[in-house]
Amino acid sequence: MKRPDRRSRARTSSALIPIAFVALLMAACTRRGETIVVGSKNFPEQALLGEIVAQQIEARTHLRVERRFYLAGSFICQQALLAGRIDTYVEYTGTALTAILHDPIESDPATVFAQVKQEYRRRFNFEVMPSLGFNNTFAIVIRGQEARRLNVHTLTQAVPYARQWRAGFGYEFMERPDGYPGMAKAYGLHFASARILDLGLLYRALLDNQVDVVAGNSTDGLLAARDLTILQDDKHYFPPYEAVPIVREDTLGRYPEVRDAISELAGEISDPEMQKMNYAVAAQGRDLSEVARGFLHDKGLDGKQ
Amino acid sequence: MSQLAKAQPGDDVIIEFCRAGYRLGGGATLLNNVNFSVRRGETLVLLGRSGAGKTTALRLINRLVDPSEGEVFVERRRTVDWDPIALRRHIGYVIQETGLFPHYTVEKNISLVPRLERWTDQQIRTRTQELLTLVGLDPAIFLKRYPHELSGGQRQRVGVARALAANPPILLMDEPFGALDPLTRAEIRAEFQTLQRQLGKAIVLVTHDTGEALLLGTRIALMEAGELKGLYSPQELLGSEEPVAAAYVDQLRALEKFDRGGGR
């Protein structure tokens, strides 16, 4: 009888489907070849840093580098690093301390770095490499003109004038305890008014005289390109957010040359240099990898003269 | 109840009901104080209308239900002392809807219990062909057919073959021919009569058809509202003056009147 044969053949071949699936599943578990995956969070500065790290590894080692940029945030990057989907990304020490380790915030950069380094090794088997050289922390900014007129360069010096200033802050800075509320208490700073502004409009409002002081980030691109002054945090109130490359220990174990490559970047990027690169990419629209390549060349890190 | 109808002590009694009763959880009484016995080689027909308790009585034999009162004995052991699985494999069971496994061929359906009992492949093959022939189906055609490819009558024959596969000494049949059209029914009944003589098993058959009871039964147990109203041989039933028995016979006679082409 033909029918049972066709049925049993069909049954047998349909059994291949789950078998093929399991084979595929096993393939998914195997590791890829000699590739390093560099991740980054989802704003231009992060992509720049990721690109710099990537190009540095490409220049100094024989390894292939894959880029996985614009991951949605610290949590996503941390998960990706834990799962081994990426081998490295650049984090900020203050964020690592509070958002990842859930430890209370500190102000001393050396303490924060040491704690993050120790905890990351203990809890995750991650290596925290030395800082790239800049501190992307909160920046209280006034017009350069005003700074010179009043001869005000630090937050303490600003206290007497603050009463007359209108302030513009982003939502986060207003709400975070280590933002405006904490700063006001630490310095005794009180402004005439404090409005919440969209982050993208902060500097424009400042330059247009709609507000007199804003809270931005110390590596914002516009800071390099306009006549703006950052008031120094002389009481060291704001937590440090030093940029540090985080690398999986087993990656470093397998490819020690990666450690050497990334170490060369330590301390190479100053605050103004980061601002300039951010400006080039965000405001001037220049190509990310070009800017990164330019930076490495200028520093003589790409081995070319 | 006549002398003939009662089983004599020392006879080969294989099934016995002693004051057996069955009550549902909710309180309804389906069986009450039922007493009868079945000998090897005889066919006891449980005759009654729907709801009379005949199916319940049948299911007490293979422990699909357990009695709430009294006892049921199979092979001189109380059913509750038997392992239910062992008991059921010892008994062939045929139901009205047949309940053939739709995903098994006729061959696999029939050989179910032998396969559970781990007969050898050769034994199974031989037995299956033997049984198909016995119930009047050509093995060459029917072995590899599926139930949905069979007619109602063919399915019921396979059902009987399946029940007989492991050669159990007891056969329980619950309105086995009820779902068939009258012509097929008559055909199969006639064949079954032949089979009865050949097999020599103890058969308990449930039906509401008086004609069937008279044709197939060695003895007939009349049941009504969960109680046993009387035990008769076919002759005794036909001649009985007891009201319940008479009612059944009258109903049969009413049909016969039509057969003879109208009134006398």
Place this chain on the structure above:
Amino acid sequence: MNQFLAQHGNEILEASLEHIWLVGATMLLAIAIGVPLGIVVARKPWLSKPVLGSANIAETIPSLALLGFLLPVPWLGARADRLTITALTLYALLPIIRNTAAGISGVDPAVREAARGMGMSGGQILLHVELPLSVSTILAGIRVATVLTVGIATIAAAVGAGGLGEFIFRGLAMVNDQLILAGAIPAALLALGADFLLGIMERVLRPVAPQHKPAQ
């Protein structure tokens, strides 16, 4: 386009494999839990309401919310893949339990009666009668669950699970259509492929007997 594929082809493949791993692990878990639960529900109908009710609640919670709920749970929330597979499994359970219960309850009572009467134990009836006759229905449930899982796994990239959803989120952040499509198209293909293949299995394993009137 070719250049894009050349550059990102490897990543797309990797992300696809990650996605398949998430879906596969989930389905294995969901089947291992769901089918037995479905059998239990079929055996004890009074359990139907609580069991199906709970599964239904899990299903009704929006997927992102469920992922969010599980985030702060210790051990579970620590790793994105644990978290994701847990949430995905909860989602996949309802169709599987429901279909398994329906399939097994739907077996012709006469067949069950005959099987019992012939001396098959409960386990034998399950293995040789009820499951084979329900396979097609159960597979239909698995198929629905699989397609659902492929979709929700895409969202799970939001909590760091990786997979094809990550391409989509990255593409959104960078306003890069190609990246978005690099995630969306393979994800769609994966869902369609799973649906198609499981549909074939379902059809092939359908029980022989049609439910209509038999031949005379």
